[in-house]
Amino acid sequence: xxxxxxxSVVDVSTGGMSGNTGxxxxxxxxxxxxxxxxxxxxxxTERLNDPVVYAVEDFRPGNQAGDLIYGVTRMGPGRIGQEFxxxxxxxxxxxxxxxxxxxxxxxxxxxxxxxxxxTRIVEIGPQxxxxxxxxxxxxxxxxxxxxxxxxxxxxxxxxxxxxxxxxSNGMRHRVMADDAGGWKLVENEDYRxxxxxxxxxxxxxxx
Amino acid sequence: xxxxxxxSVVDVSTGGMSGNTGxxxxxxxxxxxxxxxxxxxxxxTERLNDPVVYAVEDFRPGNQAGDLIYGVTRMGPGRIGQEFxxxxxxxxxxxxxxxxxxxxxxxxxxxxxxxxxxTRIVEIGPQxxxxxxxxxxxxxxxxxxxxxxxxxxxxxxxxxxxxxxxxSNGMRHRVMADDAGGWKLVENEDYRxxxxxxxxxxxxxxx
Numbered sequence: 001x002x003x004x005x006x007x008s009v010v011d012v013s014t015g016g017m018s019g020n021t022g023x024x025x026x027x028x029x030x031x032x033x034x035x036x037x038x039x040x041x042x043x044x045t046e047r048l049n050d051p052v053v054y055a056v057e058d059f060r061p062g063n064q065a066g067d068l069i070y071g072v073t074r075m076g077p078g079r080i081g082q083e084f085x086x087x088x089x090x091x092x093x094x095x096x097x098x099x100x101x102x103x104x105x106x107x108x109x110x111x112x113x114x115x116x117x118x119t120r121i122v123e124i125g126p127q128x129x130x131x132x133x134x135x136x137x138x139x140x141x142x143x144x145x146x147x148x149x150x151x152x153x154x155x156x157x158x159x160x161x162x163x164x165x166x167x168s169n170g171m172r173h174r175v176m177a178d179d180a181g182g183w184k185l186v187e188n189e190d191y192r193x194x195x196x197x198x199x200x201x202x203x204x205x206x207x
Numbered sequence: 208x209x210x211x212x213x214x215s216v217v218d219v220s221t222g223g224m225s226g227n228t229g230x231x232x233x234x235x236x237x238x239x240x241x242x243x244x245x246x247x248x249x250x251x252t253e254r255l256n257d258p259v260v261y262a263v264e265d266f267r268p269g270n271q272a273g274d275l276i277y278g279v280t281r282m283g284p285g286r287i288g289q290e291f292x293x294x295x296x297x298x299x300x301x302x303x304x305x306x307x308x309x310x311x312x313x314x315x316x317x318x319x320x321x322x323x324x325x326t327r328i329v330e331i332g333p334q335x336x337x338x339x340x341x342x343x344x345x346x347x348x349x350x351x352x353x354x355x356x357x358x359x360x361x362x363x364x365x366x367x368x369x370x371x372x373x374x375s376n377g378m379r380h381r382v383m384a385d386d387a388g389g390w391k392l393v394e395n396e397d398y399r400x401x402x403x404x405x406x407x408x409x410x411x412x413x414x
């Protein structure tokens with residue numbers, strides 16, 4: 001069946017996008033368990049009345065293989081202890097699907113983790129594209145003082161899988177603020193490495 | 208096999224992109240046959256010593272199904288008679304593959320044509336996304352006085368098919384400058400409509 005072309009105008013200042021088919025928000029309470037300092041997370045959630053951490057507006061043409069979903073994400077600035085506002089992180093349910101992010105405003109990081117537990121960090125500022133290859137778990141982090149706004153696109157049959165992170169008690173590393181106004185990687189002490197069999201099974205997974 | 212993440216910085220003023228795996232250019236002589244005024248095309252090609260009409264820098268992770276190619280395209284401003292600088296136009300070799308364009312600078316149009324010969328025009332300025340759905344022939348046109356710069360992404364197994372346009376002697380309509388500094392659509396008198404059987408065959412084509 002033939003679909004109609006779509007025109008979407010991105011409002012970088014609000015993270016909005018015309019022509020979208022949907023919108024969703026994540027609030028701070030939904031990020032429970034991600035932060036090392038659970039008390040600080042709980043206190044901030046109460047003090048700020050469970051604020052929105054990030055919002056997404058996207059266009060979904062359907063979920064046929066070969067088609068593309070695109071949208072805009074806006075994440076506010078914020079700190080929980082020495083950690084930053086971030087997304088839970090996911091691998092695609094079809095693990096061999098990639099994703100592209102394109103920074104529009106603010107300063108962020110993409111934290112990536114391979115099935116074998118290797119970490120990569122890609123710094124994202126305005127006009128920076130981050131290519132997330134197939135099979136990499138990924139999470140975005142707002143390390144700046146302003147909203148982090150990114151345009152993204154991914155195959156429409158990708159899906160999202162959050163269980164792989166839950167099974168390993170988060171990602172292998174935490175991004176923490178350092179004393180110089182920047183960031184550093186520290187080991188996540190709760191991290192449970194995936195077995196070689198688990199990693200191999202993920203790498204074998206196809207559409 | 209696991210691929211590494213990629214960071215690409217887009218230079219909007221030049222249409223360049225770091226981290227690219229390739230670059231190509233199209234010169235005016237290569238657009239022979241597209242314009243109504245063949246004499247004007249030939250004269251301008253000679254007078255300007257066959258200028259570059261557009262250049263593309265892209266990142267190609269490979270051509271596996273489910274992966275994504277992305278890049279930047281820059282098209283100069285120019286007129287051939289009452290027509291503008293433009294791309295030849297293509298449908299994807301796997302016709303059910305879509306494409307996303309994201310305007311960064313300048314003023315352009317995406318001219319789209321369905322297998323059945325319907326025309327759609329999407330105006331693209333800065334921060335405008337154009338979603339080209341599966342099965343639509345598409346061409347970009349620079350209707351402004353400056354470079355038209357767009358970021359794009361499409362499935363890595365899409366391929367490009369230029370034969371469908373050659374077979375119909377171009378697209379059904381031509382975009383022409385009007386007397387008010389804008390543009391208008393006129394019928395392409397050389398256009399040869401595709402048969403219902405041809406259109407149906409395109410719509411049935413899958414990966």
